[in-house]
Amino acid sequence: MAGNTDKWAYLDEAMVASSRKTIKELFAEDPARAEKFSIDAAGWHFDYSKNRVDRATMKALVQLAEASGLKDEIERMFTGEKINRTENRAVLHTALRNCDPKAKVLVDGKDVMPDVRAVLEKMGDFAEKVRSGAHRGFTGKRIKYVVNIGIGGSDLGPVMANIALTPYSKRGMKFFFVSNVDSTHLAETLRQVKPAETLFLVASKTFTTQETMSNANAAKAWLVDSIPSVNPNDVVAKHFVALSTAAKEVSEFGVSLDNMFPFWDWVGGRYSLPSAIGLSLMIAIGRRNFAKLLRGYWKMDRHFRTAKFDRNMPVVMALLGILYSNGYGAETYCCLPYDQYLSRFPAYLQQMDMESNGKGVDRAGKPVDRETGPIVWGEPGTNGQHSFYQLIHQGTHLIPCDFIGFCQTHNPIGDLHDKLMANLFAQTEALAFGKTAEECRAEGVPEDLVPFKTFEGNRPTNTLLADKLTPESLGALVALYEHKVFTQGVIFNVYSFDQWGVQLGKVLAKGVLADLVANKPEMRHDSSTNALIARYRRAVGR
Ligand code: G6Q
Numbered sequence: 001m002a003g004n005t006d007k008w009a010y011l012d013e014a015m016v017a018s019s020r021k022t023i024k025e026l027f028a029e030d031p032a033r034a035e036k037f038s039i040d041a042a043g044w045h046f047d048y049s050k051n052r053v054d055r056a057t058m059k060a061l062v063q064l065a066e067a068s069g070l071k072d073e074i075e076r077m078f079t080g081e082k083i084n085r086t087e088n089r090a091v092l093h094t095a096l097r098n099c100d101p102k103a104k105v106l107v108d109g110k111d112v113m114p115d116v117r118a119v120l121e122k123m124g125d126f127a128e129k130v131r132s133g134a135h136r137g138f139t140g141k142r143i144k145y146v147v148n149i150g151i152g153g154s155d156l157g158p159v160m161a162n163i164a165l166t167p168y169s170k171r172g173m174k175f176f177f178v179s180n181v182d183s184t185h186l187a188e189t190l191r192q193v194k195p196a197e198t199l200f201l202v203a204s205k206t207f208t209t210q211e212t213m214s215n216a217n218a219a220k221a222w223l224v225d226s227i228p229s230v231n232p233n234d235v236v237a238k239h240f241v242a243l244s245t246a247a248k249e250v251s252e253f254g255v256s257l258d259n260m261f262p263f264w265d266w267v268g269g270r271y272s273l274p275s276a277i278g279l280s281l282m283i284a285i286g287r288r289n290f291a292k293l294l295r296g297y298w299k300m301d302r303h304f305r306t307a308k309f310d311r312n313m314p315v316v317m318a319l320l321g322i323l324y325s326n327g328y329g330a331e332t333y334c335c336l337p338y339d340q341y342l343s344r345f346p347a348y349l350q351q352m353d354m355e356s357n358g359k360g361v362d363r364a365g366k367p368v369d370r371e372t373g374p375i376v377w378g379e380p381g382t383n384g385q386h387s388f389y390q391l392i393h394q395g396t397h398l399i400p401c402d403f404i405g406f407c408q409t410h411n412p413i414g415d416l417h418d419k420l421m422a423n424l425f426a427q428t429e430a431l432a433f434g435k436t437a438e439e440c441r442a443e444g445v446p447e448d449l450v451p452f453k454t455f456e457g458n459r460p461t462n463t464l465l466a467d468k469l470t471p472e473s474l475g476a477l478v479a480l481y482e483h484k485v486f487t488q489g490v491i492f493n494v495y496s497f498d499q500w501g502v503q504l505g506k507v508l509a510k511g512v513l514a515d516l517v518a519n520k521p522e523m524r525h526d527s528s529t530n531a532l533i534a535r536y537r538r539a540v541g542r
Pocket of ligand 1: 151152153154203204206207208209212268269270271298353427
């Protein structure tokens with residue numbers, strides 16, 4: 001087995017094989033290519049045949065994964081080892097969706113599964129009470145509006161999944177997500193809800209996050225102001241619950257522990273959708289559908305843990321990403337869901353990937369000598385086709401794309417779904433095969449326009465296809481990307497489960513805030529920051 005430093009020789013080997021032929025040539029020489037270069041797992045079909053890879057490329061890439069010790073790392077994660085070393089924590093989002101009733105997962109010698117199951121039960125009971133009207137507001141009215149207050153990992157997953165699973169959502173209820181400390185976000189939300197019919201979920205692992213606690217306190221003040229009562233705590237008790245790991249802070253905020261849905265330090269924020277953080281989703285879709293979501297995650301988890309690397313969907317996806325980022329120098333990849341319900345999936349993926357692998361030092365604390373996490377971006381198709389696809393087709397950057405689609409729509413209207421999917425398939429075809437100058441000429445394109453109407457092709461794409469967007473297929477899709485990101489982190493040799501890079505700005509903001517509100521002439525920032533603060537203070541009359 002190659003050591004950590006020379007394992008990258010396998011990528012060089014992969015590149016030699018990959019550069020030999022274009023995608024078009026690869027298809028021409030092997031009519032069975034689509035079948036050979038595709039994988040089915042957990043309800044998803046993954047076609048990666050429109051990539052610059054042949055058997056030799058894939059063999060070398062798989063060797064790169066093996067030489068990185070991926071097999072052992074996967075086991076370390078699933079069995080609760082403290083692989084998040086800079087925070088000294090286990091990484092066990094997989095335990096949250098472990099549907100095996102007999103499963104045991106030990107952290108520091110203690111099985112975490114009984115607690116996981118107990119919280120799920122508590123969430124389920126509460127969610128059903130809210131949905132049925134058994135849990136009512138202080139004045140006896142049914143809860144019609146649910147407002148999740150949280151940010152980052154305590155927001156992006158619930159938002160994405162709430163939109164994605166709209167067809168399964170209780171239509172009589174409305175769900176809102178307040179994340180930004182910009183007061184507009186809360187104000188515009190409160191304009192749309194009625195206090196007596198609103199349930200606030202304060203979603204924060206630490207219960208100290210500035211944005212979340214500021215919004216939660218403001219929402220509490222608004223609620224208590226709007227509903228007259230002898231004891232405001234009684235109002236809060238009916239309208240506020242907490243999703244958190246921090247019991248002390250939750251009590252101090254005024255939420256009783258009966259109304260707290262806990263999770264644990266081994267659940268990373270961006271991996272917390274299947275934990276108590278998913279309560280808004282569970283209220284929306286019900287406990288049964290939430291269980292189906294978990295089952296979908298679990299299916300992909302088991303596939304990742306057991307499938308051979310060359311037939312392992314997350315591993316192959318990760319290796320292709322590394323081929324393009326570190327072999328071909330691609331700086332970004334694009335996520336293109338052809339489903340309006342997945343409109344926030346690219347944003348969700350941005351956090352999952354960029355916060356996990358956007359690291360510049362390796363596990364020994366030394367600067368990395370390879371590219372690590374790529375830039376992730378994307379929009380639902382077909383909208384992107386009428387804007388940025390131009391650059392993907394004919395620009396100078398290489399942008400590998402993931403196309404995600406479903407065979408059935410929840411909303412059949414005429415032939416719209418056929419048109420949507422025709423566009424998805426056609427885009428992958430156009431990107432792979434392009435259009436030659438000869439083809440343009442044969443169509444009668446005037447000679448002076450031929451260079452503009454020629455498409456080079458050889459642009460790599462993955463296609464992910466499932467029957468329908470359901471709780472189960474969504475769970476599997478999220479797990480697929482989680483494990484892809486994990487695999488890349490192992491190969492990059494970075495720690496994927498910390499996020500120290502977001503700390504500095506948070507700390508500085510506290511000092512700047514003190515200067516914004518104070519009326520002192522002396523400030524200790526650089527001249528630009530000082531001038532901006534001074535201008536702001538003048539404008540607001542301080
Ligand atoms: C996610 C990050 C980050 C976190 C938010 C909210 O992995 O850690 O996005 O989720 O900063 O943190 P709290 O849940 O503690 O409020």
